[in-house]
Amino acid sequence: xxxxxxxxxxxxxxxxxxxxxxxxxxxxxxxxxxxxxxxxxxxxxxxxxxxxxxxxxxxxxxxxxxxxxxxxxxxxxxxxxxxxxxxxxxxxxxxxxxxxxxxxxxxxxxxxxxxxxxxxxxxxxxxxxxxxxxxxxxxxxxxxxxxxxxxxxxxxxxxxxxxxxxxxxxxxxxxxxxxxxxxxxxxxxxxxxxxxxxxxxxxxxxxxxxxxxxxxxxxxxxxxxxxxxxxxxxxxxx
Amino acid sequence: xxxxxxxxxxxxxxxxxxxxxxxxxxxxxxxxxxxxxxxxxxxxxxxxxxxxxxxxxxxxxxxxxxxxxxxxxxxxxxxxxxxxxxxxxxxxxxxxxxxxxxxxxxxxxxxxxxxxxxxxxxxxxxxxxxxxxxxxxxxxxxxxxxxxxxxxxxxxxxxxxxxxxxxxxxxxxxxxxxxxxxxxxxxxxxxxxxxxxxxxxxxxxxxxxxxxxxxxxxxxxxxxxxxxxxxxxxxxxxxxxxxxxxxxxxxxxxxxxxxxxxxxxxxxxxxxxxxxxxxxxxxxxxxxxxxxxxxxxxxxxxxxxxxxxxxxxxxxxxxxxxxxxxxxxxxxxxxxxxxxxxxxxxxxxxxxxxxxxxxxxxxxxxxxxxxxxxxxxxxxx
Numbered sequence: 028x029x030x031x032x033x034x035x036x037x038x039x040x041x042x043x044x045x046x047x048x049x050x051x052x053x054x055x056x057x058x059x060x061x062x063x064x065x066x067x068x069x070x071x072x073x074x075x076x077x078x079x080x081x082x083x084x085x086x087x088x089x090x091x092x093x094x095x096x097x098x099x100x101x102x103x104x105x106x107x108x109x110x111x112x113x114x115x116x117x118x119x120x121x122x123x124x125x126x127x128x129x130x131x132x133x134x135x136x137x138x139x140x141x142x143x144x145x146x147x148x149x150x151x152x153x154x155x156x157x158x159x160x161x162x163x164x165x166x167x168x169x170x171x172x173x174x175x176x177x178x179x180x181x182x183x184x185x186x187x188x189x190x191x192x193x194x195x196x197x198x199x200x201x202x203x204x205x206x207x208x209x210x211x212x213x214x215x216x217x218x219x220x221x222x223x224x225x226x227x228x229x230x231x232x233x234x235x236x237x238x239x240x241x242x243x244x245x246x247x248x249x250x251x252x253x254x255x256x257x258x259x260x261x262x263x264x265x
Numbered sequence: 266x267x268x269x270x271x272x273x274x275x276x277x278x279x280x281x282x283x284x285x286x287x288x289x290x291x292x293x294x295x296x297x298x299x300x301x302x303x304x305x306x307x308x309x310x311x312x313x314x315x316x317x318x319x320x321x322x323x324x325x326x327x328x329x330x331x332x333x334x335x336x337x338x339x340x341x342x343x344x345x346x347x348x349x350x351x352x353x354x355x356x357x358x359x360x361x362x363x364x365x366x367x368x369x370x371x372x373x374x375x376x377x378x379x380x381x382x383x384x385x386x387x388x389x390x391x392x393x394x395x396x397x398x399x400x401x402x403x404x405x406x407x408x409x410x411x412x413x414x415x416x417x418x419x420x421x422x423x424x425x426x427x428x429x430x431x432x433x434x435x436x437x438x439x440x441x442x443x444x445x446x447x448x449x450x451x452x453x454x455x456x457x458x459x460x461x462x463x464x465x466x467x468x469x470x471x472x473x474x475x476x477x478x479x480x481x482x483x484x485x486x487x488x489x490x491x492x493x494x495x496x497x498x499x500x501x502x503x504x505x506x507x508x509x510x511x512x513x514x515x516x517x518x519x520x521x522x523x524x525x526x527x528x529x530x531x532x533x534x535x536x537x538x539x540x541x542x543x544x545x546x547x548x549x550x551x552x553x554x555x556x557x558x559x560x561x562x563x564x565x566x567x568x569x570x571x572x573x574x575x576x577x578x579x580x581x582x583x584x585x586x587x588x589x590x591x592x593x594x595x596x597x598x599x600x601x602x603x604x605x606x607x608x609x610x611x612x613x614x615x616x617x618x619x620x621x622x623x624x625x626x627x628x629x630x631x632x633x634x635x636x637x638x639x640x641x642x643x644x645x646x
Binding site for chain 1: 316317318319323324325326328329386387388389390392393395396398399400401403404405406407410454457458459460461464592596597598599600601602603
């Protein structure tokens with residue numbers, strides 16, 4: 028795919044996004060499509076996400092795993108980006124004892140950092156391992172944290188400074204939220220914009236004209252752990 | 266409500282005990298308990314001030330470890346003490362009655378010790394008020410917290426009644442049924458996790474009740490055996506030996522069924538049952554259940570009971586740690602950058618939390634014992 032085609036796709040998704048934002052919240056259904064044939068395993072999405080959400084060490088909202096396919100001798104290797112699946116039937120929200128995590132009307136699973144008690148039950152209940160605990164570590168050490176490490180990450184469009192006690196995400200569960208703070212401003216998710224291979228697509232599944240809807244309709248699509256009945260909103264193309 | 270002399274030891278006796286401790290006449294066990302509490306306190310302080318990331322070995326891959334296992338263990342021991350109290354009162358009333366307040370006291374201090382470990386595990390223990398302001402009825406953890414609170418409340422009332430010799434059958438049943446639901450809820454907290462085959466089981470709530478009964482009864486039996494060794498009154502031991510044998514046999518059946526069901530499972534994640542089968546059979550059943558059963562059958566002396574219950578108490582803790590940690594051994598995604606099996610070794614701080622909980626139980630019990638709380642039960646208020 029050449030750069031012009033890539034830019035065209037970005038423009039299409041941007042237009043999809045603007046159309047979706049013009050609709051009421053409960054009529055949107057955010058979804059992500061990841062074309063595994065195009066993922067080159069560059070980890071640009073992981074890095075972009077980390078800088079966007081200021082995630083601490085040992086926490087990646089969107090790692091790229093390397094998965095072996097087939098059986099010897101006919102084996103292959105594919106890269107598997109794994110964001111939060113924003114399940115339609117999420118196990119994580121049901122087990123949270125204080126309703127600190129819930130599913131929004133537009134399908135995004137969010138966390139209230141001011142409410143989370145840090146019990147990690149949602150980490151245990153998520154079958155995709157998409158959640159992590161913020162244990163309060165810094166890349167440069169607790170007492171010599173760089174300014175950018177204690178800045179407001181802007182997640183969920185709110186102010187969560189790591190040094191603040193009540194509004195800090197430290198001690199909480201954290202996860203990918205499809206860059207709500209960007210999407211609500213009309214920007215695509217960070218992983219979509221940083222994907223070098225043009226493998227990540229984002230949009231409104233309720234919009235028949237949206238690129239994601241058309242991609243899913245093609246048929247060469249699967250979701251992870253379908254048997255658990257979680258109904259993920261991240262679709263993989265083969 | 267009279268606090269001193271009824272719920273707590275007489276003020277004078279308590280003061281004397283503390284004076285003796287300060288004067289160096291506390292006894293080895295009491296100083297060991299104090300050392301455990303101090304070291305454990307240092308461990309908890311390290312976790313609180315330095316953060317979980319620097320002090321514990323739990324991670325995104327193993328979110329629950331030693332601290333949750335410690336909580337589950339002490340909570341189940343607490344429940345076991347209460348089941349012992351109910352069965353003791355119902356079936357061995359005459360022999361058991363003088364020991365009732367001691368057993369309920371043990372139930373209370375174990376519940377406290379369990380909560381100590383849980384509190385040090387939570388990322389934000391100060392936000393527990395959200396359980397009241399924003400409850401989630403679909404969460405097994407929410408129900409566990411509701412029943413755990415009710416459990417402690419009913420224990421306190423039952424303890425108060427037993428101390429005053431005001432026996433109420435209704436309250437006795439309530440103090441059996443509420444813990445029964447509490448430890449069922451704790452079992453369902455694990456049993457409801459459909460993503461982890463090692464946890465996901467309808468058998469787990471039932472297993473927790475019997476495992477709790479086993480461990481709690483073992484603690485009570487050990488305490489009574491120590492007293493019997495001192496007084497020479499072996500008659501007191503009989504009900505505890507009988508209850509312990511019933512508990513051992515019940516847990517054996519349930520552990521065996523759990524293993525068999527796990528071995529038959531074919532989905533991803535069930536292989537952990539096959540990999541740990543030998544350990545489960547040799548250690549989890551023969552060493553920790555059959556051996557104590559045989560000891561209790563052939564050696565009914567205080568020494569024999571002490572040996573059997575010590576084996577039960579230690580192996581049940583290991584079983585709780587195994588139960589919590591093994592759930593995470595098989596990674597959720599089979600990929601290159603993930604190990605085949607995920608290992609976990611508790612950190613020093615996590616071991617110190619165990620020490621804090623154990624030290625707290627030992628300290629509170631020994632102080633109560635030395636201060637004469639269980640010697641002559643108070644009469645009326």
